[in-house]
């Protein structure tokens with residue numbers, strides 16, 4: 545038995561499925577998950593000391609790479625002053641000021657402890673603000689695991705074949721209307737029928753939980769237009785894309801201003817953090833200023849704020865996102881070239897520091913249906929071949945990949961060389 549197999553069987557005795565979040569279990573690709581001992585820069589190291597070039601980055605937060613010295617120093621300094629007070633601290637205000645400085649759509653912001661809390665709170669706020677119950681989301685998008693949002697969801701829910709989870713009451717699910725991502729006509733048609741009943745649209749402006757699907761031209765514009773027309777709230781779930789695809793997130797890249805934005809991942813620098821913010825007139829109805837209740841014992845935790853603030857100060861340095869985007873494109877174009885040489889049907893998407901890999905006969909993958917038509921078996925074999933070569937990709941064909949500032953030219957080239965070997969091996973095994 546390998547050390548990972550031993551650790552996994554021990555974990556399964558005391559943790560459901562052996563993991564604290566389903567996508568970590570490798571059930572989407574088969575086999576035993578890698579157990580991580582430590583990480584540094586672009587590399588993670590498993591329990592047996594094997595190094596992997598990491599393109600998961602803790603599912604997005606590690607944009608600077610692992611254990612960045614400035615982030616670790618900020619965490620140490622904050623921890624020495626105490627771990628949590630349940631009372632206001634100055635650093636919460638500094639964090640709020642930083643996000644407001646960088647995201648023009650955000651006038652007020654509240655910190656929470658996870659992306660799930662952020663989206664669930666934003667939905668409640670939109671419902672409280674509009675006095676309406678119905679919400680619109682898109683199939684394959686994932687906004688955390690709260691009841692209203694676990695309907696035709698992406699990420700682990702899709703990987704495990706339970707996009708609409710048991711345990712979500714019908715009475716809750718029936719207020720969630722699910723449309724097709726990138727289908728502007730369906731959005732306009734629905735709003736034409738019942739627009740005045742819809743509290744909000746929540747969308748990943750670049751979908752990152754059904755692999756990585758950028759919005760087609762006109763899609764986000766349509767969402768903005770119908771929300772304006774029918775008095776609904778437009779929520780951009782930028783938990784993944786915020787400070788990841790650009791300094792102003794996807795809203796900056798596509799130049800669309802949402803009413804509310806949810807954040808997480810990068811703004812915590814690797815610590816458990818979420819946030820939701822937006823226009824003053826909506827945010828002001830939150831308790832204690834207004835009637836919509838929302839709270840959290842560890843919200844705005846000082847150690848997490850320190851990690852997040854240190855991270856944001858580094859990503860706002862001039863040229864950061866240009867360099868990150870160039871690295872991501874170097875990776876995807878390199879992978880495409882070696883796949884083409886091997887004669888493998890393969891295509892990629894990339895936005896900022898986020899990317900998607902698809903074993904597809906199509907040149908472009910732009911929809912949930914396209915993703916579902918990809919060759920999942922081939923992905924699984926590629927995943928395991930790359931893992932054996934020392935490259936850690938997301939263990940699911942329905943998750944985006946992430947490049948960090950710590951990935952060097954050599955890391956990217958080495959990944960492409962290893963992929964060339966793995967693509968050839970795929971053909972040899974004739975799958």
Ligand SMILES: N[C@H](C=O)CCC(=O)O
Nearest residue numbers: 565567603699700753943
């Ligand atoms: N796609 C998910 C979040 O972004 C993956 C992380 C998880 O569910 O554990």
